[in-house]
């Protein structure tokens with residue numbers, strides 16, 4: 001009997017495992033005979049009901065990637081996920097992209113609300129989707145008050161509360177800057193005027209919900225393999241790592257500004273736990289922290305997003321099967337308390353707004 005078992009086991013393994021397909025590869029499902037896509041088991045609806053019949057594509061850190069059968073109308077790739085694949089196939093360019101309009105190129109560009117508390121300086125060209133949103137002042141200088149993320153040729157994702165400051169709309173978006181003051185050393189930068197701001201229809205400035213907006217640029221950004229939009233995180237799974245936030249905001253509450261883009265790794269705090277930190281703010285959060293929000297903090301209490309980081313990304317780093325690095329935006333920096341005071345910062349959960357974002361950014365799809 002024992003001998004028999006040993007003979008059979010390897011066969012089962014051979015039948016069920018292809019082992020050569022990576023995440024997001026197309027595959028064919030022996031179970032349904034239909035085409036499928038290789039995904040982590042937990043992201044496959046059919047896994048719950050037909051666990052044993054599904055083919056394994058490969059393993060990623062011992063987590064099985066399975067061939068998830070495509071169910072018509074049910075398992076459809078979102079346009080934002082398709083666009084992500086397109087962005088990751090953009091060709092390399094030997095030319096740097098530097099389109100800084102002279103009118104905005106003032107030596108005294110001011111940083112009144114700049115940075116990330118306890119953050120680490122970023123490298124040049126490390127986060128070219130990172131955007132700064134600025135208000136031009138009467139004296140010609142620019143007051144950079146918010147962050148954002150380039151998510152297509154034409155749109156920057158940011159917070160709804162960044163759509164006005166002292167009743168004025170912002171005028172300019174600078175994409176790809178690591179340093180907002182020293183433009184000389186940066187070869188990849190693009191400045192845009194804003195032609196339209198789409199604020200989420202349910203946003204009300206009196207409460208801290210649906211704090212999400214899309215800023216339409218006056219022309220298409222010039223893209224290449226490096227200068228590419230960030231992708232949108234396609235799941236509401238909280239257990240993602242690594243997760244990092246960044247901004248040009250203040251380095252401490254009411255403290256010094258930073259001209260540099262700063263980043264820092266954070267940990268997700270679940271909503272139940274996060275809700276407890278904000279249960280004393282019923283006027284801004286009548287329903288507490290909802291599942292359309294996501295919270296993150298540095299357990300050591302050193303790092304947090306702060307004023308001026310609003311609208312910037314909470315993101316994770318990913319790699320395509322060909323080892324091309326890209327970023328997925330999980331959250332939009334919305335609000336917090338005192339910056340790094342041991343209370344998690346609150347971000348708009350991008351996954352909850354994918355339909356709305358897609359309807360504006362890729363309307364014909």
Ligand SMILES: *[C@@H]1O[C@H](CO)[C@@H](O)[C@H](O)[C@H]1NC(C)=O
Pocket residue numbers: 270272273
């Ligand atoms: C939320 O996080 C807390 C603290 O880490 C933990 O005790 C609790 O079990 C978590 N709740 C859920 C629903 O995951």
Ligand SMILES: *[C@@H]1O[C@H](CO)[C@@H](O)[C@H](O)[C@H]1NC(C)=O
Pocket residue numbers: 271272275276278279280287288289290
């Ligand atoms: C969050 O806390 C509020 C009270 O402030 C409560 O009404 C609500 O049910 C809580 N929500 C969650 C998800 O725990």
